[in-house]
Amino acid sequence: MDIDLLSNIFFAMVRTGTPLLLVALGEMVCEKSGVLNLGQEGMMLFGAVTGFIVAFSTGNLWLGVMLAMAAGMLLSMLFAAVALGFNANQVATGLALTIFGVGLSTFVGAAWVGKPLTGFEPVVIPLLSDIPLIGRMLFAQDLLIYLSFVLFALVAWVMLKTRIGLIVQAVGENPDAASAMGLPVLRVRTLAVLFGGAMAGLAGAYLSLAYTPMWAENMTAGRGWIALALVVFASWRVFRVLLGAYLFGLASIIHLVAQGVGLSIPSNLLAMLPYLATIVVLVLLSRDPIKTRLFAPVSLGKPWQPGH
Amino acid sequence: MSSSTPLARLQLRGITKRYPGCVANDQIDLNIQAGEIHALLGENGAGKSTLMKIIYGVTQPDEGEIRWHGETLKMRDPSMARTLGIGMVFQHFSLFETLTVAENIALAMGRQAGTAQQLEPKIREVSKRYGMPLEPERLVHSLSIGERQRVEIVRCLMQDIKLLILDEPTSVLTPQEADELFTTLRRLASEGCSILFISHKLGEVRALCQSATVLRGGKVSGHCIPADCTDLELARLMVGDAQGLETRHAKVSGANLFLQVDQLSWYNPDPFGTSLKDIQLNVRSGEIVGIAGVAGNGQDEILALLSGEQPLPKREALRISFAGQPVAHLKPDARRQLGLAFVPAERLGHGAVPDMSLSDNALLTAFQQGLVSKGLVKRSKVVAFAEEIIRRFAVKTPNAETAAQSLSGGNLQKFILGREIMQNPKLLIAAHPTWGVDVGAATAIHRALIALRDAGAAILVISEDLDELFQICDRIGALSSGKLSTLANTLETNPVEVGRWMAGQFNTDAVLS
Numbered sequence A: 001m002d003i004d005l006l007s008n009i010f011f012a013m014v015r016t017g018t019p020l021l022l023v024a025l026g027e028m029v030c031e032k033s034g035v036l037n038l039g040q041e042g043m044m045l046f047g048a049v050t051g052f053i054v055a056f057s058t059g060n061l062w063l064g065v066m067l068a069m070a071a072g073m074l075l076s077m078l079f080a081a082v083a084l085g086f087n088a089n090q091v092a093t094g095l096a097l098t099i100f101g102v103g104l105s106t107f108v109g110a111a112w113v114g115k116p117l118t119g120f121e122p123v124v125i126p127l128l129s130d131i132p133l134i135g136r137m138l139f140a141q142d143l144l145i146y147l148s149f150v151l152f153a154l155v156a157w158v159m160l161k162t163r164i165g166l167i168v169q170a171v172g173e174n175p176d177a178a179s180a181m182g183l184p185v186l187r188v189r190t191l192a193v194l195f196g197g198a199m200a201g202l203a204g205a206y207l208s209l210a211y212t213p214m215w216a217e218n219m220t221a222g223r224g225w226i227a228l229a230l231v232v233f234a235s236w237r238v239f240r241v242l243l244g245a246y247l248f249g250l251a252s253i254i255h256l257v258a259q260g261v262g263l264s265i266p267s268n269l270l271a272m273l274p275y276l277a278t279i280v281v282l283v284l285l286s287r288d289p290i291k292t293r294l295f296a297p298v299s300l301g302k303p304w305q306p307g308h
Numbered sequence B: 001m002s003s004s005t006p007l008a009r010l011q012l013r014g015i016t017k018r019y020p021g022c023v024a025n026d027q028i029d030l031n032i033q034a035g036e037i038h039a040l041l042g043e044n045g046a047g048k049s050t051l052m053k054i055i056y057g058v059t060q061p062d063e064g065e066i067r068w069h070g071e072t073l074k075m076r077d078p079s080m081a082r083t084l085g086i087g088m089v090f091q092h093f094s095l096f097e098t099l100t101v102a103e104n105i106a107l108a109m110g111r112q113a114g115t116a117q118q119l120e121p122k123i124r125e126v127s128k129r130y131g132m133p134l135e136p137e138r139l140v141h142s143l144s145i146g147e148r149q150r151v152e153i154v155r156c157l158m159q160d161i162k163l164l165i166l167d168e169p170t171s172v173l174t175p176q177e178a179d180e181l182f183t184t185l186r187r188l189a190s191e192g193c194s195i196l197f198i199s200h201k202l203g204e205v206r207a208l209c210q211s212a213t214v215l216r217g218g219k220v221s222g223h224c225i226p227a228d229c230t231d232l233e234l235a236r237l238m239v240g241d242a243q244g245l246e247t248r249h250a251k252v253s254g255a256n257l258f259l260q261v262d263q264l265s266w267y268n269p270d271p272f273g274t275s276l277k278d279i280q281l282n283v284r285s286g287e288i289v290g291i292a293g294v295a296g297n298g299q300d301e302i303l304a305l306l307s308g309e310q311p312l313p314k315r316e317a318l319r320i321s322f323a324g325q326p327v328a329h330l331k332p333d334a335r336r337q338l339g340l341a342f343v344p345a346e347r348l349g350h351g352a353v354p355d356m357s358l359s360d361n362a363l364l365t366a367f368q369q370g371l372v373s374k375g376l377v378k379r380s381k382v383v384a385f386a387e388e389i390i391r392r393f394a395v396k397t398p399n400a401e402t403a404a405q406s407l408s409g410g411n412l413q414k415f416i417l418g419r420e421i422m423q424n425p426k427l428l429i430a431a432h433p434t435w436g437v438d439v440g441a442a443t444a445i446h447r448a449l450i451a452l453r454d455a456g457a458a459i460l461v462i463s464e465d466l467d468e469l470f471q472i473c474d475r476i477g478a479l480s481s482g483k484l485s486t487l488a489n490t491l492e493t494n495p496v497e498v499g500r501w502m503a504g505q506f507n508t509d510a511v512l513s
Helices: A003-032 A040-058 A061-085 A090-112 A135-139 A143-161 A163-173 A175-180 A185-211 A223-233 A238-261 A267-285 A289-295 B048-055 B078-084 B101-113 B116-129 B145-157 B175-190 B202-208 B231-239 B299-307 B314-319 B332-337 B358-366 B379-392 B409-421 B439-454 B466-472 B495-502
Strands: B010-019 B022-032 B037-041 B063-068 B071-073 B086-089 B163-167 B194-198 B211-216 B219-224 B257-266 B276-284 B288-292 B320-322 B340-343 B427-431 B458-462 B475-480
Touching (some): A040 A185, A143 A238, A223 A267, B037 B048, B101 B145, B163 B175, B175 B202, B202 B231, B276 B299, B288 B439, B288 B466, B299 B427, B379 B409, B409 B439, B458 B466
Parallel strands (some): B163 B194, B288 B458
Antiparallel strands (some): B063 B071, B211 B219, B257 B320
């Protein structure tokens, strides 16, 4: 395996892992605050179709990205109203949201299937992108991927180093105590859900505007669900979310490369590889029950209302 | 109405709060002056918790008004109470287990907490000044109950505080520590801070508080000056009938050895836990042995080893034995079959499943009492068993299908203890059996333990309440830093000596009695 091939694999790994990274970061923050939103797939799809339609009609990719995020937030607002406002079961509400988002995106996007669009092009940073192995991976990507680096750093910093991160964690662990301390539990949770929606919308926009610039029904192909599993297996730790997302990307690429090289392993088995590899590695990492307990949001998925 | 006394710091007028099916607070009046230490007394269910929640803004009253420095206001939420300078130490601690001590305190302090580097020395300073040593960087989940309470108290003291509400604060302290806390509270009061002190230990209320308001059944049943009342008079205000409240139970010496612990050492892999060194302990059938000690000195570890939650490898099976049979390698269910019953320290979550009904909770440990046949649960027998517990141990609950978490601490504890006693154990291990339990329930629990002892069971009680241990135990020892003192006959020792053992001043080489 020569160095060019490796460099290409790393480059593609990041491209494939980025949509997962974006949606998983949003869901991680959401779950840290104690809310389980299973609607990621639906929000992603609605974001993807909205972003595509807007970008195609206006010719403005960034407007598409922004409205895709708004679309994700719109759906998550629906979720917040039902699950937080009316205290409905979070699992059922999230599932309903996904089904709704899948249907809505198919309906809205019916006329746009297969239309050609010039999406985000790679922006190659001179010199830096010539670094062997990792140069192209980090410095020859499109702008949305650079944005994902920034967002990752931002989420990591906020969750690990700031008071806001502490508040989100406190609300997710013990909402009664947080409320007794005067923290606005429902407001924090609503904001976390909205953030999750915006990130899912952005992940959708990345798919339809950069990764494969087009719209197709169900183009997320279950990434929203994988992101949900990723957050759990990453035991709600932000660096492990990154690791898991890129690992999934890497395994997806290896499966393509292996097919290209002509390995005689059945492609169905190889197609399982990304899921298997990601889960195995993250399960191995989360063996320590004490450490896992330290990061898990204890009140995840439990409805909560102020004053009893 | 308008009293001529100087403007009270906090005034409650006609506070009423109704819940479906009960009136928790009925026309309650309360006055607290600046610098006053005021006691709030009452049995569980008397409405103390509701009243505190109203003062602290957690719930809103249906009627009545709150005046702060004479000004009528609506306590919207706890953050408003905190802004006014009201701090509260909860009985069920409101700490975040996955955060460090410093982070917990920083969360409560809001923006004024500053950075971790600024906050940690401040925490050390405050905790040292008030004699409550804390390590700011430790994670709360690794702290014992006593240490967690210190965090709660220090958290309130870090802020500019005008009114401090403490719910059963001394239940986890040694007598010496309680005295130190009182010194702290008196100092705070002399600095002008008002203190609302909730306790069931009447002696303490008398020693500390300048005035007291007694609640019974949601109403104020009396105001008094505790120093002028006897314990019995106070208790009578609280429960109405004070029969058998002040009893010292007769001491006995027991029969054959049942529980034997021989040179038990255990290394705790948790860096914040305590390792046990050469524990030497025995309990006879028909006696109660008490182990005193401040939380965090090895109680959790010894309980886990005795209950079987932390089994030892087979080669160490002899370290713990029941009636001569080695059990140290056995799991909890196997030990239960040999006659063990266990009442853990934590009622909700360890002793009972909060969301499950009382009858389901009864089934959890009593399934070997003919409640299950061929893998199927005999529903009617389970309910009958639960109802028998409720009846025999006077548990106050609507019925056996009520969720465990909706019971008050005392009632749930009576239920858990009842569940274990009904299984006719040969050995009962109870941790902090009356922690946070009112006088009436505590008396009932003590009577039940004595009755079980007289029926011939061996009983081991681990408690931080020395008064309790001296009341019910026949022999007593103390844990300090993972070492156990020798056991002495209760009649031949006194709280001061045991207090010294709790501080680690004992000679472990002394010969066992």
